[in-house]
Amino acid sequence: MRSNCSLNTYDTRTTILSNEEVAEAHYLLRCECAEIAQHARPGQFIHVMISQGPGMLLRRPFTIYTVEGDEITMLYQIIGAGTEQLSEMPTGAPLHVLGPLGNTFNLTTNPEPAILVGGGAGIASLMLLAVVLREKDIQTLGLVGAQHRARLLSVSDLESIGIAVHIATDDGSIGHHGYVTEILTDLLRETQWHRPTIYACGPHGMLAAVTEIATDFQVPTQIAMENRMGCAMGVCLGCVCPVRIDTDRFEYQRVCTEGPVFNATDIAWDVF
Amino acid sequence: MDATDLSLNVNIGGIQMRNPVMTASGTFGYGSEYVNFVDLNQLGAVVVKGVTSVPWPGNPMQRIMETPSGMLNAIGLQNVGVDGFISEKLPYLRDFDVPVIVNVCGKTVEEYLIVTEKLNSADGVAGIELNISCPNLDCGGMSFGVDATLAHELVTEVRAKTHLPILVKLSPNVTDITLIARAVEDAGANALSAINTLLGMAINAETRKPELANVTGGLSGPAIKPVALRLVWEVYKSVSIPIVGMGGIMTATDAVEFFIAGSSAVAVGTANFVNPQASMEVVKGLHAYLKEADIGSIKELVGSLQVDPPTIA
Ligand SMILES: Cc1cc2nc3c(=O)[nH]c(=O)nc-3n(C[C@H](O)[C@H](O)[C@H](O)COP(=O)(O)OP(=O)(O)OC[C@H]3O[C@@H](n4cnc5c(N)ncnc54)[C@H](O)[C@@H]3O)c2cc1C
Ligand SMILES: Cc1cc2nc3c(=O)[nH]c(=O)nc-3n(C[C@H](O)[C@H](O)[C@H](O)COP(=O)(O)O)c2cc1C
Ligand code: FES
Numbered sequence: 001m002r003s004n005c006s007l008n009t010y011d012t013r014t015t016i017l018s019n020e021e022v023a024e025a026h027y028l029l030r031c032e033c034a035e036i037a038q039h040a041r042p043g044q045f046i047h048v049m050i051s052q053g054p055g056m057l058l059r060r061p062f063t064i065y066t067v068e069g070d071e072i073t074m075l076y077q078i079i080g081a082g083t084e085q086l087s088e089m090p091t092g093a094p095l096h097v098l099g100p101l102g103n104t105f106n107l108t109t110n111p112e113p114a115i116l117v118g119g120g121a122g123i124a125s126l127m128l129l130a131v132v133l134r135e136k137d138i139q140t141l142g143l144v145g146a147q148h149r150a151r152l153l154s155v156s157d158l159e160s161i162g163i164a165v166h167i168a169t170d171d172g173s174i175g176h177h178g179y180v181t182e183i184l185t186d187l188l189r190e191t192q193w194h195r196p197t198i199y200a201c202g203p204h205g206m207l208a209a210v211t212e213i214a215t216d217f218q219v220p221t222q223i224a225m226e227n228r229m230g231c232a233m234g235v236c237l238g239c240v241c242p243v244r245i246d247t248d249r250f251e252y253q254r255v256c257t258e259g260p261v262f263n264a265t266d267i268a269w270d271v272f
Numbered sequence: 273m274d275a276t277d278l279s280l281n282v283n284i285g286g287i288q289m290r291n292p293v294m295t296a297s298g299t300f301g302y303g304s305e306y307v308n309f310v311d312l313n314q315l316g317a318v319v320v321k322g323v324t325s326v327p328w329p330g331n332p333m334q335r336i337m338e339t340p341s342g343m344l345n346a347i348g349l350q351n352v353g354v355d356g357f358i359s360e361k362l363p364y365l366r367d368f369d370v371p372v373i374v375n376v377c378g379k380t381v382e383e384y385l386i387v388t389e390k391l392n393s394a395d396g397v398a399g400i401e402l403n404i405s406c407p408n409l410d411c412g413g414m415s416f417g418v419d420a421t422l423a424h425e426l427v428t429e430v431r432a433k434t435h436l437p438i439l440v441k442l443s444p445n446v447t448d449i450t451l452i453a454r455a456v457e458d459a460g461a462n463a464l465s466a467i468n469t470l471l472g473m474a475i476n477a478e479t480r481k482p483e484l485a486n487v488t489g490g491l492s493g494p495a496i497k498p499v500a501l502r503l504v505w506e507v508y509k510s511v512s513i514p515i516v517g518m519g520g521i522m523t524a525t526d527a528v529e530f531f532i533a534g535s536s537a538v539a540v541g542t543a544n545f546v547n548p549q550a551s552m553e554v555v556k557g558l559h560a561y562l563k564e565a566d567i568g569s570i571k572e573l574v575g576s577l578q579v580d581p582p583t584i585a
Contacts, residue, residue, distance in 0.1 A: 231545040235301035238336035
């Protein structure tokens, strides 16, 4: 999948409008970025400069969670120093936001359901897609996985646009006790859909499992990959992942430019 | 900026530039990626990603890691190869009024020569930068840059094959950089680029694994600026060809420090990743600095370090 070129990419100097904890260790940040909002498409991301002081050098990539008028939001998990610092930034704090970046999900044209599979903060990458699918009146199911109840994300956001949500937690504190991929397998086994489409984002292991399931059931599947990023503009070649070019060869493609969205079965999972 | 203002004009080893601000190889792609943020016509020169005789696949992931005030990379020179560069990348750059300098790398002398000869006949190449300092290759690359005899041999052979200006990119991973600098000057280099990345590594204490698949990588960014300044200063005192200084330049003030240490031009590298407009801001900032300090030409700054004479107790 080729991305649209960087001509519609903007480096917006903006300020935080709100930055609130929405689940344990997860925050929703809102800011005004008119050009980014105007051009953002499902799956695309922003590259955010959190600190300009000494110490932390690089920006951090986050998916565009929602777009409303001139405003965008991002939904993020505290992982390390960068996201920790971001979570402490108050309303009015300055932020440099580069975007929109990367390619986009290809929208299904099938009448059968689109199945969104999100693990942890990965569900953030599927929200804009969910909105567009519903605008096109495509039946959409949400499968949302979390470690435990307090970390569950996005369920009400999905339900509010008419998406039925199935939940899985690692400890069973809500929904299915186990992995979200187990719900996916059961769904595909029990229902007689002719050709659903799967869209997934989440931890590496979850995406690898989704790809196996997709292969077994022969369901076309698009996944949003993550990787450490330097430039996010396609020049440093730091963010690559292995992509099959035929049965026994692969090449390294940039998650920031050829991705983040890939066909699940194109990824050379055995190379990681 | 006034187009007739000549205060920033420089000539680097025969390449005439409107200003002394270039892009560092590997941090600016092939020029097209940043057009939304950088007017290439306002740059001194564009230095493109290293090219090799055939396409290289690059190293396995992970390839980069952020470290305090810097980053490590072990990209392994993934590139389209010289033929791909000439047919797919160079035509785009020809539309701009900016010198294009091609960073050249190889595992053997022959590979450097193949690339050089192909660039000789390509339209739109202003000069070549011999990368004898890439730390991320098993063989070749940096081995030429850490041995004065090998470096001399390589530059002599390339010199015999081209009339293009040759810049030689020096490795900081040596005991005495001036030995290499003098060797390549003697072999016919027209200018020097200093410095490439510093060899380093990062370890995950939990997993006891290296953070990079290649185990070691090249450190760049503000963390290396003090080392880069020191090396430019040492090289400046030992050669008479111009130096393109780089290593952690984020702002015009950083660039000014490099001129004072002895650079005749500078290159902006890792800063591009953080701020896509960094190179443009350095150009503007240099203008403002000269104006403010009432200096007629950037050349007056080069090597102007004021070292107080030792006081006798
Ligand atoms: C295209 C894309 C979209 C993303 N969208 C979201 C999102 O919507 N919500 C969310 O919570 N997270 C998202 N992530 C992951 C997010 O970028 C990381 O969690 C974040 O960079 C961690 O930074 P840190 O300083 O807190 O962590 P540290 O571990 O301290 O960071 C150290 C370095 O590793 C990098 N890094 C660490 N984890 C990741 C990771 N998973 N992916 C990429 N780089 C990483 C950091 O950017 C930094 O350079 C996305 C990643 C990518 C590549
Ligand atoms: C991701 C990355 C890729 C690089 N690739 C090359 C390369 O192909 N050839 C080369 O001579 N230098 C390469 N360099 C080194 C830079 O050109 C520069 O010498 C170095 O990064 C120091 O400058 P900086 O601190 O401003 O980045 C690369 C640096 C980085 C960070
Ligand atoms: S992050 Fe630099 S090429 Fe993708």
